Structure formats: structure tokens, C-alpha cells
Amino acid sequence: MANSVPLMEVRHMYKNFGVTVALNDVSFELERGYVYGLIGENGSGKSTVSSIIAGMQPASSGEMIYKGEPWNPTSMLMAQEHAIGMIVQEAGTIPNISVAENIFLGHEKMFMSGPFVSKAKMNHAAEELLVKLGIENHFKPSDRTADLDMQARKVIEIAKCMYWQPDLLIVDETSTALSHEGREFLYKVMKEQRENNKTVLFISHDLDEMCEHCDKLTVLRDGVIIGTLDKTEYDQDVIRRMMVGREVKGDYYRSDMNGYSDEVVLKADCITTLSTLTCFDLELHKGEILGIGGLSDCGMHLIGRALFGVEKILDGKVVAADGSVIKSPVDAINHKIAYVSKNRDQESLGLSATIYENIASTGYKINLFFANLISKKKEKEYVNKQVKDLMIKCAGVHYNVNTLSGGNKQKVVFGKWMSMDADILILDCPTRGIDVGVKASMYKLMYDLKMQGKSIILISEELQEIIGMADRVLMMKDGEITAEKFRGPDLSEHALIDFMI
Amino acid sequence: MTEKKKVSSLKRFFESRLFNQLLPIAFLILLCIVFGILTDGRFTSLNSLKIILDQSLIVGTVAIGGAFIFATSNTALSMGATSLLSATVACIVYNATGSPVLMIVTAFGMGILLMVFSAVLSTLLNVRVLFVTVIMMALFAAVQQSLLGGGTVAVPFALVNDLTNSGVHYILFGAVFVVSIILFNFTEIGRSLKMIGTNRVCADMTGISYKKFLTIAFILGGIACGAGAIIAVIRAGSISTTSLASLNMDVMLALVLGGMSIFGGSKSFVYAGVVGSLTVVALNQGLLMIGVDASYIQAIRGIIFLILVVTSQKRPKGLPAPEG
Known part of the structure; x- marks a missing residue:
């Protein structure tokens, strides 16, 4: 050809x-x-x-x-x-405009009707495109983009690109x-x-x-x-x-079958959120890696946000080990809970701030030398330890985070939570868009943390990762848990996939 | 190779924050030299420099407080009106009681009260600081006018003389400066405000409460407004409805001229307000001395402000990130 x-x-x-x-x-x-x-x-x-x-x-x-x-x-x-x-x-994509407007962004002139842009013409052209691509059932050209999930928005981008053949x-x-x-x-x-x-x-x-x-x-x-x-x-x-550039073993997940304690360190007690979750229960144990899997709109990402106090909870409560209720990120952090967001650049990093400033941001109350005064020396050690331990590849800690690659950005996010010595880590798609080398080091880190008695919630769209790392797996669909499985040699992607679709 | 290394380390210096903070000082010195030459040394005479220093006290004090608010990437337009209303009420209180202590306490109290009022409205109603402070600017000016009825409130010359001779204006400025430097650089306040300015969502999810720290920023802004109000009374001896008219614009111009981004965030620093206010006043004074008409000076200031805002709006380099 x-x-x-x-x-x-x-x-x-x-x-x-x-x-x-x-x-x-x-x-x-x-x-x-x-x-x-x-x-x-x-x-x-x-x-x-x-x-x-x-x-x-x-x-x-x-x-x-x-x-x-x-x-x-x-x-x-x-x-x-x-x-x-x-x-x-x-x-x-731009959130506050329609699907059709996103597809034809910058080319509105094609649909002029007198001095105005004809939305009807534009929607019609978009509809034709969606039919041609076979995705007309997923969303309508007139839908507001902000109302669609990340996946649908990505599909819009693909459609937008394909229009120009x-x-x-x-x-x-x-x-x-x-x-x-x-x-x-x-x-x-x-x-x-x-x-x-x-x-x-x-x-x-x-x-x-x-x-x-x-x-x-x-x-x-x-x-x-x-x-x-x-x-x-x-x-x-x-x-x-x-x-x-060196030998990497095919299997970089953990291979042990070590268990975890019965002690509950974080609990969702019949929580209901604005959308998807209704009277949802969950318990996380000391030393446990709890995997949560499902399709991206099944509600698993909401759970992470709700447990960290970001998502508004209408009914029910999130309870920490000492019985106190988590209502905000401040409460969560005071109970040594950390959260790595799926939307790293928007929610977990200050891109135009330096690596130093980002990592130090969790230590304002820790690196003190007298009363509320911050010790630059302690702060420097606080940051440098993470840069060294996590092997963050950077020209220097005073460079902006947006000069780093995706994997190294994620390491900075990990660094800021590792440095404050969190006991509970809520990780939402922590290895998304990250290469094998960094991935392997993150899995190793998660395992080490587990062995130190820390607890981890691993929310992921990659079943392999959950199977490879979790002690217990919850599969979700439409805001409900459809299956609970335990770590074992029989656990396979095949056995889980039916519970998510 | 070493040549190349030299070039890159020089380049690194130009991109560094230190350079960013030194540039405004260099600009100020250059400005003084240029005006000195143009005025045959009249501009750089001791007397002239002292006038510049004294005149920049008010703008400098308020701008130091403004830096805390601007660091959060919020634009406060009511600091001038807050200072004016605080000064007016403080004068009225002095005239009623005859107590300089009560006058000073009133100025600080009013400054904090008015600024916190703006902050609470913004956070409670979830309206941007910019819009709230535009309204407050008009509201405070209106209250001040109705208090004065279009006239002037003056304090006795003896009081002004006493306060001036004991250097109260310098003490106030110095205190605000030192305390602000400590709070901004050595406590969680400065760092938290900068993080909020960099990425408010991320700050929130790192346990930095927007409401709490915005209120703190406005309290500190209020203290600066109060101090600015007292300095204004000491310097003028009287307050009218047209006093401090350009203060708010001067504060913004000072912060930007001092090297701070108008969009706040990680590049914010307190002494931008000080360097900037000296530059603003030096620019005014210099232009006046070489005989530029006052109305042109306004236009020149406007143009400089515009240029600085546009250049600080420059998008970050290296998009997309140099990654795989």
C-alpha cells in the first residue's frame, strides 16, 4: 500500500x-x-x-x-x-460551550447566516459527523460540554480532529x-x-x-x-x-500475599453525594491497599473526593480512626489523610510555582523553629529529602513545576504528601500517563508504605494495576459496589470485568 | 564548553526570581540618575530625595498591605477609599475626644473593620473580590462625603507637629514593613497566600483554606490602610473629600513597578510595595520637575501600568512541557 x-x-x-x-x-x-x-x-x-x-x-x-x-x-x-x-x-475542549461549538471552534464562519452564526447549521453538520463516526448515541451536538465526562470530551476532540480528514x-x-x-x-x-x-x-x-x-x-x-x-x-x-536502558522485569507489581490488620482507619458511613453515590459504605483498614475499579463514571472518583472532604456530602459521614468526622480537606489533612487527584495539573499542583514551593506546601505547620516561624533550613531538608528519595529529575528545586515531565510532576505530588508523613493515601489514578520506570517506583513505594502500616486506597481504571497491588478489590458500577474480591492467585481481569459493565 | 556554561548560568540568572526582584531596584536607581541629569542635580538633592521618601510613605505602607491581597491573585480596589474613610473618622474622633491614642486606635480599627467587611461579603456571597471592592470603593467614598458634607476635617497644628517631630509616620511605616516581612516570608501566611494565588483549587486540596487566608490578608490590608490613614493625617493635617484620590491606583502601580505580578501567586513579595512606591513617587516628582504637565503625568503613569500588566501577562514558556 x-x-x-x-x-x-x-x-x-x-x-x-x-x-x-x-x-x-x-x-x-x-x-x-x-x-x-x-x-x-x-x-x-x-x-x-x-x-x-x-x-x-x-x-x-x-x-x-x-x-x-x-x-x-x-x-x-x-x-x-x-x-x-x-x-x-x-x-x-472548552467547558461552557456546546459539543458542536467545540468541534467547529475557530471555524464558525462556515456556518454564517447573514451576520450571525447559525447554530442550527452547525449542529446539523456536527450531527452528520457524529453519525459518520458512529458515536451519535453518546451525546448530542447541542449538549453543554461541561455536563459530559472526561471520556466524552476526549471523544469530542477525536471527532473534531477527524472532521478535517x-x-x-x-x-x-x-x-x-x-x-x-x-x-x-x-x-x-x-x-x-x-x-x-x-x-x-x-x-x-x-x-x-x-x-x-x-x-x-x-x-x-x-x-x-x-x-x-x-x-x-x-x-x-x-x-x-x-x-x-536497563533490564526491567515484566512483572513490576508486588508478589507477596501479606495481609492487613482488622483495625478500621477510615470509614464512609452511608454517604450520599449530589450525584451517583447513595448511602455508600466503605471501610479501610490499617496496612491495607484497597483497590477500587470500574468505568470512569461509576462513582469511584467521587469516593476519593468524598473521603478527603472535597465532595459535598448530603447525608451520612466520613469517619476517621479516632471517631471524628471529616468534612473538609483541612480535617482530612489533620488526620494525616493525603489525596492524589486524578486531575493532577488542576488539583494537585501549582504549576507556576516551584518544585520547592509545591512540596513545602504541606509543611507550613511542621517546619517551625520558634512559635509559628518557619525554619528555612528544616523546610529545605523537608523538600530535598523527597527530591532525593523519589529521584525527581529536575535542573533544581527552584524551577517551576511546569518545566517537568508528567512522571516527575506526579513524583512532586507524591513528594508533598510523603513529606508530611500521611497515614492514609487516597490515590486516584496515580500512574495515569506515567512511564514504566516511574510506575515501577510508585508501586514499590506503595508496597513499602503498606509494610510500614500505612493504608492506601487505589482508585484506578486499569484493572491490571488493581489486581497487581490491592489486598482487597471493590468493583463498582453506577455508584454501587458490585463485587468484593480478595488478593489471590485466582484474581484475574476476566473475573472482574463483568462486574463493571 | 566553559563559555557555553557561562552563557547558560547567566541566562539562568536572568530568569531567576532574584533578578526579578533586583530589576525594579535597578530601574529606580536609573530613574534617579536620569532625572538627576535632566534637572541638573536638583532632583537628587538631599531635600528633594527626602520629599520623595516622605511622599512615598503613604503609598508604600498601603502597598505593603496590598501585597498580601494581590498575592492571592485578587484585585482589591477599595484600599484607597478604606484609608480615606479611616482617616476621616480618626480625625473626627480626635476632634471629639482630644486623644491622639484614640485617634490612632480608631484609624486601625476602621481600616480592619472596613477591609474585613469587604472580605466577608466576598467569601460569604461568593462574589469576586474585584466586584465587591468596586462597590465598597463607591460606598466608602459616599459615607466619607456624607460625614464631611463636602467640607474638610482638620486636626490642630500642634498635634501634627508633635506627631511629626516624634517620627510617628516613620515608626508606623517601619512597623508595618518589618511585621509584614516576617509574616510574609517566615510564617505560613505568606506561603499560603502565594499558593492560593498560584492555584486556588490545589491550595484548597492541600488544606489551605481560602476563606481563612483571604480574611487574614484583608485584616493585614486593613492594618496597612489604618497606618496609611494616620500617616496621611500627619502629613496633611486635614482630610477632605479629594484627599488620597489616586492612592488605590498608586498602590497597584507601585506593586507592579516593584516587580510583583498583578496576578499574584508564587512571584509575590512584600518589599515590591516599598520599591514600587518610591518609584511611583520619584516618577511623579521627576516628571513635574522637568516641567511635564500634571495631566500628561497621569497619562504616562497609565501607559506604564498598561505595559507592565501586559508584559506580566506573558504566558509561560515551553508549551507543551518538554516531556515524552
Whole structure:
């Protein structure tokens, strides 16, 4: 199917961010009719190279040849006009407008009716698109985007991108925000691209998914291409080794069967929230890793928020070990409860503040030297210990958090809670969008914490992770617990999946 | 290689916060030198510099308090009106009782009361500080006008003389400055306010209560307004409906000129108010001395403010993050 001239050719590309070298002499070709995978750890340069192709930022040097012509895009709009579409990692929809308005954002002129934009025309065009993609049953063009869940919003982005019928579709870390159904839709779109003699550049952390859907896999490490594999050569252990540069065992979950104590440290007593949860009960024990799994809208994320005192509780209560009621994050933190949000950048980090400021933010009442005066020395130790223990890769602690890669950002979030020595950790999708190396260290950390007698609630959309780490698993559907399973050799994805759908 | 390293460490310095905090001082010194040359040294004479210092006391004091509020990424427009109303009531109280102590206590009390009133309205009704303080600005000015009936309230010259000679205005400024530096840099207050300004949701989920710390910021702002009010009375001896008219704008201009982002957050610092107020006053004074018309000075100040706000609005570099 491939033509003789490649669709896109990248030659000797370099990119520097200040002192950081993000891309170092990267060259590759993309031909028509293939799904290409780009894989590597956080900070390896995957997003950088794809965002350069899509016109989001320029390269420091090197050249690109697109359809036989030199390609120097100045904006994403220009890329879109030349049939290069990109679905980005972070949420790219505007909440307070309709689905149709999001799809045609920036192109409202297409639907002018006199001096006004005709919503009817726009909705009609959007409807046609949704039907064509086979997703018309999920939401209506006139729906307000804010009322939809994260997954639906991601699907809107995919639809928005596909409207322009891109020859080159770049999918950057999109599948992490999608559950089973959404992923299937994405895979279908990618497959159709290939069948129509078009090209996909797919970026993901999920090795299984990459191996299943990509025709060729290119591995990046520290901005350098380590190698490219054909589908016949796929071997997950080999790929992992190429990514990390050292031997990584296939199984990085815990392998022990150690139990936990009977002592209840946190309890949800018949809590009812504004949506989804009605008289919900839950008990967390000392030294327990409690896994909660289900589809993204099953209410499991709400539980994390409710236990930490963020979500408004209409009836019932969250009770700590000493019997006091948790009503706010302040109460929760006073009882040494920590919460790692699913929406890391919005809820767990101050992006424009430094690494130091973020980690120190949990220690204002701890690092004191006299009365309420903060000791800079103690604070410095408080921060540096975490940077060292968690091996946070940064040029210095006084750099802003938004200069870090996703995995390192997550480490900063962990750092801020580890440093205050939390006894209970509520982790909502803690390894989302994080590469294997960092993932493995997070799992190790969770295990160590458990062995120290700390309790963990692990809310995750990845069943493998829950099975691999949890002592007890709760499966949820529509705000209710559908199954309770215990750690054991028989526990498998197959045995759990029926309880969530 | 070493050459390259030198360049990058120099670049790092330019991007650092230290540079960000030193730049306003350099600008102030440069301003003084330029005006000194343009006025044949009249601007830099001891007498002229003392006038600048004295004039910047009011703006500086209130701006120090303002830094606490602006750090939270909130814009308070009522600090000028609060200072004015506090000064007016303090004068009336002195004239009624003859007690300078009561006058000072009243000024502080009024400052705190009025500012906390604004904060409580904002947090209770969940209305942005900006909108609440716009209304308060008009309301306080109206109350002040009805108290004075369009006239002036003056305190006896002897009192002004006594207070000036004992340096009360310097003491007040110094106290506000020192206490603020300590609270901002060495207690959880400053750090919490900056975190709120950086990301309010994240701050909330790190156990930093918005209501609590916004109220604290406004109490401190109120104390600064009270101190500013007393300094205003000491410097002028009387308060009319047109006193302190440009104070609020001067405070905002001072904070921005002092190197603080108008959007608050992690780059906030208290002495921005001090450096900035000196710069604002020096700019006014210098322009006047070289013969620029007063109405043009307003326009120039407006343009400078606009430029600084636009440049501080610059989006963070390196999007998307240099990651895989």
C-alpha cells in the first residue's frame, strides 16, 4: 500500500529547552497506510517531536519533508489546513460551550447566516459527523460540554480532529483518558485511517495497546531514537529494556500475599453525594491497599473526593480512626489523610510555582523553629529529602513545576504528601500517563508504605494495576459496589470485568 | 564548553526570581540618575530625595498591605477609599475626644473593620473580590462625603507637629514593613497566600483554606490602610473629600513597578510595595520637575501600568512541557 515518497520525513531534528536537550538528532520516515507507534519514558521527547510536526512549536534545528515539500508549520491551524491533525494529551475542549461549538471552534464562519452564526447549521453538520463516526448515541451536538465526562470530551476532540480528514493523525497519550469503550472508538478511527491509505502516529505508555495496534514501533530515550521494530519483532521485555536502558522485569507489581490488620482507619458511613453515590459504605483498614475499579463514571472518583472532604456530602459521614468526622480537606489533612487527584495539573499542583514551593506546601505547620516561624533550613531538608528519595529529575528545586515531565510532576505530588508523613493515601489514578520506570517506583513505594502500616486506597481504571497491588478489590458500577474480591492467585481481569459493565 | 556554561548560568540568572526582584531596584536607581541629569542635580538633592521618601510613605505602607491581597491573585480596589474613610473618622474622633491614642486606635480599627467587611461579603456571597471592592470603593467614598458634607476635617497644628517631630509616620511605616516581612516570608501566611494565588483549587486540596487566608490578608490590608490613614493625617493635617484620590491606583502601580505580578501567586513579595512606591513617587516628582504637565503625568503613569500588566501577562514558556 505504501507509496514510494514517504508522507512525512523528519531529518536530524534537534530541540533544546534552555539547558535541557529534548531531541537529539532524531530522524525517521512515516509512510502512508501504517500506524506508527512512538514509545519512551516521560521526558524522552515523544510529545516534543509530535508537537513540532503539528506546528505547536518549532524545532531548534533539522528539517521536515511533508508530501515531498519542506514542512515548516507556524501554527496548529496551518497543520490542520495541510491535513495534519493532532489529539493532545491534556484536555482540549472548552467547558461552557456546546459539543458542536467545540468541534467547529475557530471555524464558525462556515456556518454564517447573514451576520450571525447559525447554530442550527452547525449542529446539523456536527450531527452528520457524529453519525459518520458512529458515536451519535453518546451525546448530542447541542449538549453543554461541561455536563459530559472526561471520556466524552476526549471523544469530542477525536471527532473534531477527524472532521478535517487528516492524512497524518497524531494521537498523543489520548487513550489514558479513555475507558474501554472510548478506546475501542479510538482504535476504530486509527484502523480506518490505515485502511484509507492514511497515516497514524500513535503515542502511548500502554505497551499492550501499542503492540496490538501499531505496525511499527519506534523507541525514544532521552531524545535519541534507540531503534524501530516491526510487528514481528515485538517483545515487551525487549521494548522495556530499550525504553529504560536497563533490564526491567515484566512483572513490576508486588508478589507477596501479606495481609492487613482488622483495625478500621477510615470509614464512609452511608454517604450520599449530589450525584451517583447513595448511602455508600466503605471501610479501610490499617496496612491495607484497597483497590477500587470500574468505568470512569461509576462513582469511584467521587469516593476519593468524598473521603478527603472535597465532595459535598448530603447525608451520612466520613469517619476517621479516632471517631471524628471529616468534612473538609483541612480535617482530612489533620488526620494525616493525603489525596492524589486524578486531575493532577488542576488539583494537585501549582504549576507556576516551584518544585520547592509545591512540596513545602504541606509543611507550613511542621517546619517551625520558634512559635509559628518557619525554619528555612528544616523546610529545605523537608523538600530535598523527597527530591532525593523519589529521584525527581529536575535542573533544581527552584524551577517551576511546569518545566517537568508528567512522571516527575506526579513524583512532586507524591513528594508533598510523603513529606508530611500521611497515614492514609487516597490515590486516584496515580500512574495515569506515567512511564514504566516511574510506575515501577510508585508501586514499590506503595508496597513499602503498606509494610510500614500505612493504608492506601487505589482508585484506578486499569484493572491490571488493581489486581497487581490491592489486598482487597471493590468493583463498582453506577455508584454501587458490585463485587468484593480478595488478593489471590485466582484474581484475574476476566473475573472482574463483568462486574463493571 | 566553559563559555557555553557561562552563557547558560547567566541566562539562568536572568530568569531567576532574584533578578526579578533586583530589576525594579535597578530601574529606580536609573530613574534617579536620569532625572538627576535632566534637572541638573536638583532632583537628587538631599531635600528633594527626602520629599520623595516622605511622599512615598503613604503609598508604600498601603502597598505593603496590598501585597498580601494581590498575592492571592485578587484585585482589591477599595484600599484607597478604606484609608480615606479611616482617616476621616480618626480625625473626627480626635476632634471629639482630644486623644491622639484614640485617634490612632480608631484609624486601625476602621481600616480592619472596613477591609474585613469587604472580605466577608466576598467569601460569604461568593462574589469576586474585584466586584465587591468596586462597590465598597463607591460606598466608602459616599459615607466619607456624607460625614464631611463636602467640607474638610482638620486636626490642630500642634498635634501634627508633635506627631511629626516624634517620627510617628516613620515608626508606623517601619512597623508595618518589618511585621509584614516576617509574616510574609517566615510564617505560613505568606506561603499560603502565594499558593492560593498560584492555584486556588490545589491550595484548597492541600488544606489551605481560602476563606481563612483571604480574611487574614484583608485584616493585614486593613492594618496597612489604618497606618496609611494616620500617616496621611500627619502629613496633611486635614482630610477632605479629594484627599488620597489616586492612592488605590498608586498602590497597584507601585506593586507592579516593584516587580510583583498583578496576578499574584508564587512571584509575590512584600518589599515590591516599598520599591514600587518610591518609584511611583520619584516618577511623579521627576516628571513635574522637568516641567511635564500634571495631566500628561497621569497619562504616562497609565501607559506604564498598561505595559507592565501586559508584559506580566506573558504566558509561560515551553508549551507543551518538554516531556515524552
